[in-house]
Each structure stands twice: as C-alpha cells, then as structure tokens.
Amino acid sequence: xxxxxxxxxxxxxxxxxxxxxxxxxxxxxxxxxxxxxxxxxxxxxxxxxxxxxxxxxxxxxxxxxxxxxxxxxxxxxxxxxxxxxxxxxxxxxxxxxxxxxxxxxxxxxxxxxxxxxxxxxxxxxxxxxxxxxxxxxxxxxxxxxxxxxxxxxxxxxxxxxxxxxxxxxxxxxxxxxxxxxxxxxxxxxxxxxxxxxxxxxxxxxxxxxxxxxxxxxxxxxxxxxxxxxxxxxxxxxxxxxxxxxxxxxxxxxxxxxxxxxxxxxxxxxxxxxxxxxxxxxxxxxxxxxxxxxxxxxxxxxxxxxxxxxxxxxxxxxxxxxxxxxxxxxxxxxxxxxxxxxxxxxxxxxxxxxxxxxxxxxxxxxxxxxxxxxxxxxxxxxxxxxxxxxxxxxxxxxxxxxxxxxxxxxxxxxxxxxxxxxxxxxxxxxxxxxxxxxxxxxxxxxxxx
Ligand code: PHE
Numbered sequence: 043x044x045x046x047x048x049x050x051x052x053x054x055x056x057x058x059x060x061x062x063x064x065x066x067x068x069x070x071x072x073x074x075x076x077x078x079x080x081x082x083x084x085x086x087x088x089x090x091x092x093x094x095x096x097x098x099x100x101x102x103x104x105x106x107x108x109x110x111x112x113x114x115x116x117x118x119x120x121x122x123x124x125x126x127x128x129x130x131x132x133x134x135x136x137x138x139x140x141x142x143x144x145x146x147x148x149x150x151x152x153x154x155x156x157x158x159x160x161x162x163x164x165x166x167x168x169x170x171x172x173x174x175x176x177x178x179x180x181x182x183x184x185x186x187x188x189x190x191x192x193x194x195x196x197x198x199x200x201x202x203x204x205x206x207x208x209x210x211x212x213x214x215x216x217x218x219x220x221x222x223x224x225x226x227x228x229x230x231x232x233x234x235x236x237x238x239x240x241x242x243x244x245x246x247x248x249x250x251x252x253x254x255x256x257x258x259x260x261x262x263x264x265x266x267x268x269x270x271x272x273x274x275x276x277x278x279x280x281x282x283x284x285x286x287x288x289x290x291x292x293x294x295x296x297x298x299x300x301x302x303x304x305x306x307x308x309x310x311x312x313x314x315x316x317x318x319x320x321x322x323x324x325x326x327x328x329x330x331x332x333x334x335x336x337x338x339x340x341x342x343x344x345x346x347x348x349x350x351x352x353x354x355x356x357x358x359x360x361x362x363x364x365x366x367x368x369x370x371x372x373x374x375x376x377x378x379x380x381x382x383x384x385x386x387x388x389x390x391x392x393x394x395x396x397x398x399x400x401x402x403x404x405x406x407x408x409x410x411x412x413x414x415x416x417x418x419x420x421x422x423x424x425x426x427x428x429x430x431x432x433x434x435x436x437x438x439x440x441x442x443x444x445x446x447x448x449x450x451x452x453x454x455x456x457x458x459x460x461x462x463x464x465x466x467x468x469x470x471x472x473x474x475x476x477x478x479x480x481x482x483x484x485x486x487x488x489x490x
Contacts, residue, residue, distance in 0.1 A: 050116050050117055050118070050284050050285060050374065050378075052207060052208040052209065052285055053208065053209075053285050053286070053287055054208060054209065054213055054285050054286060054287075055209055055213060057286075057290045057295065059209075059213040059216075059217065060213075060282065060285070060286050060290075060295070061295060061298055061299065061302075062213070062216045062217060062220045063212055063213055063216045063282060063363075063366075063367070064279060064282050064295075064299045064367075065220065065298070065299050065302035065303060065306075066216040066219065066220050066360075066363030066364065066366070066367070067273055067278055067279075067282065067363060067364050067366070067367035067368075068271065068272050068273050068299055068300075068302065068303035068364075069223070069271075069302065069303050069306040069307075069360055069363070069364070070150075070273070070360045070361055070363065070364030070365075071150065071153055071154065071157070071357065071360065071361050071364065072267070072270045072271040072273070072307075072364070073271055073303065073306045073307040073310050073360065074306075074307075074310040074314075074332070074356065074357055074360060075153060075157075075329075075331075075332045075357060076267065076270060076271070076329075076424075077267065077271060077307045077310060077311065078310060078311060078314045078315070078325070078331055078332065079327065079328055079329055079330075079331040079332070080263050080266075080267050081093075081247070081267075081311060081315075081325075082315075082318075082325035082326045082327065082331060083263070083326045083328065084254065084259070084260045084263045084264070085251050085254040085260065086246040086247050086248075086251075086315070086325070087245075087246065087247055087248050087249050087250040087251065088250040088251050088252070088254035088255055088260060089254065089260050089263060089264055089267075090247060090248070090250075090311075091250060092255075092260060092261055092264035093264040093267055093268055094304070095264075096264050096265050096267075096268035096478070097268050097271075097272070097300060097304055099470055099474050099475070099478070100265070100268060100436070100440075100470070100474065100475045100478060100479065101268050101269075101272045101274060101300060102296060102297065102300045103440070103467050103470035103471050103474075103475060104272075104274045104275065104436055104439055104440055104471070104475060105272060105274060105279050105296040105299060105300055106292055106293055106296040106456055106467060107439055107440065107442075107443035107444075107452075107456070107471055108274065108277065108278070108279035108280040108283060108439060109279050109280070109282075109283035109286070109292050109295065109296055109456075110283070110292055110443070110452065110455040110456040110457075111123075111126060111280050111283070111443065111447075111455065112277075112279065112280035112281060112282065112283025112284040112286070113283045113284065113286045113288070113292065113455070114126070114451075114455040115284065116284050117284055117374075117378065118136070118140075118281065118284070118371075118374040118375040118377075118378050118379075119135075119136035119139045119140060119277035119280050119281060119371060119374070119375060120133050120136035120137055120140060120375055120379070121133070121136070121375075121378065122136060122277075122280055122284070123135055123136040123442065124136075126442075126446075126447050126451070127442070127446050127447060127448075130446065132438075132442050132446055135277075135435065135438040135439060135442060136277060136280075136375075138431075138434070138435055138438070139275070139276045139277035139278075139280075139371060139435055140277070140371055140372045140375045142275075142276050142427070142431045142432075142435060143276055143278075143368050143369070143371045143372050143395075144372065144394065144395050144398045145398060145423060145426075145427060145431070146276065146368050146427055146431075147200075147365060147368040147369055147395045147398075147399070148395050148396070148397075148398035148399030148400075148402060148423070149399055149402045149420060149423035149424060149427065150361065150364070150365060150368065150399075151193045151196050151197050151200075151365065151395070151396065151399050152189070152193050152399055152402045152403045152420055153361070153420075154193070154196040154357075154358065154361035154362070154365060155189060155190075155191075155192030155193035155194075155195065155196050155403070156182075156183070156189070156192065156333055157332075157354055157357035157358045157361055158192050158195055158196055158358050159182065159188070159189075159192045160333065160337065160350075160354040160357075161351070161354035161355055161357070161358050163354075164340075164347065164350035164351045164353075164354050165351055167347075169337060169350065170341065170347070173341075175333070175334045175335075175337045175338045176330075176334050178334075178337070179330060179333045179334050180406075183403075183406040183407070184406050184407045184410075185407065186403075186404055186407040186408050189403045189404075189406070189407070190400060190403050190404070193396070193399060193400075193403050194396060196358075196361065196362070196365065197365075197392055197395070197396045197399075198392070199362060200362065200365040200366060200369055200392065201369070201388050201389060201392035203215045203362075203366055204366055204369045204370055204373060204384075204388045204392075205384060205385045205388040205389065207384060208285050211366075212366045212367075212370065215362070215363070215366065216363055216366075219359045219362065219363055220363065222359065223306075223356055223359045223360055223363075224306075226352050226353075226355065226356045226359075227306060227309040227310060227313060227356060228309060229352065230309075230310075230313035230349065230352055230353060230356070231309045231310075231312035231313040233313075233345075233349065234312060234313045234314070234315075234316040234317040234320075235312065235316055237316060237317055237320040237321075237343065238320055239316075239319060239320040239322075240316035240317075240319070240320050241316075242316075242319035242320070243312075243314075243315035243316030243317065243318060243319035243320065244312075244315075244316060246315050246319060246325065247311050247312070247315050258485045259485075261481075261482055261485065262429065262482045262485045265433065265478065265479060265482035266428035266429045266432070266433070266482070267428070269428060269432035269433060269436055270427070270428040270432060271303060271304075271307055272300065272303055273364065273367070273368075273432075274432065274435075274436050274439070275431075275432040275433065275434070275435030275436030275437075275438075275439055276368070276371060276431075276432060276435050277371050277435070277439075278367045278368065278370075278371055279296075279299075280439075281367070281370055281371045281374050282367060282370070284374070291457050292455075292456050292457045293456065293457060293458060293463070293467075306360075313353070314331075314336070317339055317343065318335065318336075318339065321339055321342050321343070323335050323338070323339060329420075329421065329424070332357065336350075336353065337350065340353070369388065369391065369392065369395070372391050372395075373387050373388050373391060376391060401419050402419050402420040402423050403420070404419075405418045405419030405420050406418060406420075429482075429483070430483070433479045433482065433483050434483075436475065436479055437475070437476050437479045437480065437483075440470075440471040440472075440475040440476055440479070441471075441472075441476055443471050444468055444471030444472035444475075444476075445472060449468065452468065453468070
C-alpha cells in the first residue's frame, strides 16, 4: 500500500474542547487506582513531594514538547518525527509510541473492566453479597470468561467513541464525562474528610517521613507514577496536539493539563486515605487497594452504598477518557499509513489490542502459572510500562525536542520564542529530564 504523508484534517472545536480531552486523557486509573496504591506502598507524603517535583521538572516540559511537536506537524506520531528531522531515525520514537499503546491499552482495559464490574455490582447491590472482599475479588478474576467480558465491554465503548472522530466522538464524550468526574471526586473527598480520624489520612499524605527520602525505590516509584499519571512518552499529547489549531498558547495549555491531572490525583488521595485511616485499614495493600480494601470500607461507612456507586463510576469514567487517547495514537498512524477510514482502523485496532490485553486478564485463571518473581502477567505489564516503556519514550521525546529538533524550531513551535522560561524549558528537556529518568531507569533495572 502506498504510504501517504497527508496531514490530518480533523480539529477540536475549541481550545476548551482540547483541554478537556487532554485532561481526560491524563486523568485516569493512574490518578485513582494506581496513585493510591503506589503512594500507599511508598510512604505517602515523601513520595508525594518527589512525585510533584517530577511532574514539574520532567512531566510539564515533556507535555509542552509533545504538544508543540504535534501542533507543528499536524500529523501522527511517526510522521511528526520524520518531518521534524528526516536525517536521523527519530521516527522510531513515534513507532515505539504507536506499538507501546497496544500494550498500555491492552493492560489498561483489564483494570477498566474490573472497575465496570464493580460499578454495576454497586448499582445492582450484588457487590454487597459477601463479607470477604479478598475472596470476592479473587473469585471474580479467576473466572476467565467473566473478566474478559467486562474488558470487552470497555474496549467496545472506547472503539465506539473513537470511531466517531475527534469532534463528534472524543471531544463530545469528554465534554459530558469530565465535569461529572470533577464533581464526583470533590464530593468523595469532602465526604471522606468528615469521617472521624480523617486527620491521620491527611498526615499520611502531607506529613513527610524523612527516612523515605533515602530509599531509591521511592524515587523510582515517583518517576514511574509521574509518567503513568500524565501518560507521557507515548505521543498521546503529540497526537491530540495535532488536532489543535494555531493561535493558542501551548505552555499555558500544558500547565492547565498538568494542574488538572495533579489535582485529580490529590483529590482522589483525599477521598481514599482519610477514609482508609479512619477505619484503621492498611493503605499499603498493593494494586488491590481499590478492589479489596475500599469495597470493604464502603460497607462500614454511612451511605457507603452510594459512595461506592460514585467511586466506581468515577473509575470507569476516568478510565474511558484515557482509553480514547491511548487508542487514538495508533488510529491516527494507521489511518494515514494505510490510507484507511477511521472506522475500519478503529475497529481492527480495538480487536487487536483486546487480544494483546487478554493474557493480562487471563493471568489470574488460565495463565495463572506464568509469573515473574511474584508478579502476575498484569503486574508485569504495569511495571514494564511505567518503569521502562514510558521512561524510554519520555527520554527519547525530551532528547529529540531538546537536542535533535533544533533550538529555534523548538522554541518557535512551543510559543516560548526567546523567553527565559523557554530557555529553562529546554534546559529541563536537555539535562534534567534525561538524567533523572536515566537514574530512575537504572535504579529500576537494579532493583529487578
Ligand atoms: N494517564 C493515564 C492515567 O493516569 C494512563 C496512561 C498511561 C495513558 C500511559 C497513556 C499512557 O490513567
């Protein structure tokens, strides 16, 4: 099939539409399910401080870099790199992102499926038919057909929206979902803070334990979480940025996206930790925190049945708005590369990605015997994505925009022009991001 180099023709209706979709992409399971368990395992406040630094000095510069490349090139990730620097094989970074999205979405859809099951369980009341949520959860995930069916439902919803296109699909869905999600997380946090003993949860989140700063694992976890939570390094903001018109300031937009994502994680933390501590539970439960500890907690708290509906509704909605963007990266590439319609590409990629995610789902039943260390297949996906795939993509993105693109092109495309902030941005991309990601990466390989 002849390769086209046509530019994208679709566009967001407005800057607001772009911002909502981009915040929707960043804010997802990472902010709620993953943030709470990683913060729980890594000592809370100390982790939070390092995490916030990573967001500011590494995350924000990379988000600006990605949007600048996308808006400048107005095309998919692979072509964007090729156009920006045709002399060296930088387009492999775009290729890595496209391929990476298959794994991210494959694994993500499994947890999104769990969330959907719990949401319906809370709605119908069947979630309350047990008094042991550890058993409830392990029985559920060890039934292959049930877990892959919920995963299929989430993938189908995602495909349905992405097939609708940028404006009528992705933007429209975010316009409905994002305000609702924002309200839910604020209500949950406000409620949690009224519980007796909530201050212990606040202390856990905000009073640092200085000893934790000496533990390399906390830094590795913080860099990994910053990457995962923002969803950087996989050309997601590059792709969404390609649908953005000129005339909107990129640094301001990126700061809004990063602030939105961070606030959502903080509010999710405020919703979860005060409640966990108020009932004397352990926050360091691992990935099952949201699916074992929290449902148990909901049965104890007044109004818990409604809170559960809100909480799992929040998880499902936040997961969906991220799933759209992860699918859009390969969709944009394959549409252009093979000159196919959006609908055909979306449906075929949706099916392929579903297949890529099946081992993660079936790792608790049919493929139970396959694990590495004591990580299940899903945990291997999660660990490899956050600690290797995203950082490698992120380093490549930072190095390309910092060094490979050309200083004046990068400064012009980002709207920084010759400002001092622009110089600091390039400094972060050239030195801070690669060095810190490299250290964390190296640390992660040592710890494995
Ligand atoms: N940022 C998304 C979240 O927080 C997940 C994501 C990860 C998206 C990696 C894209 C790439 O849930």
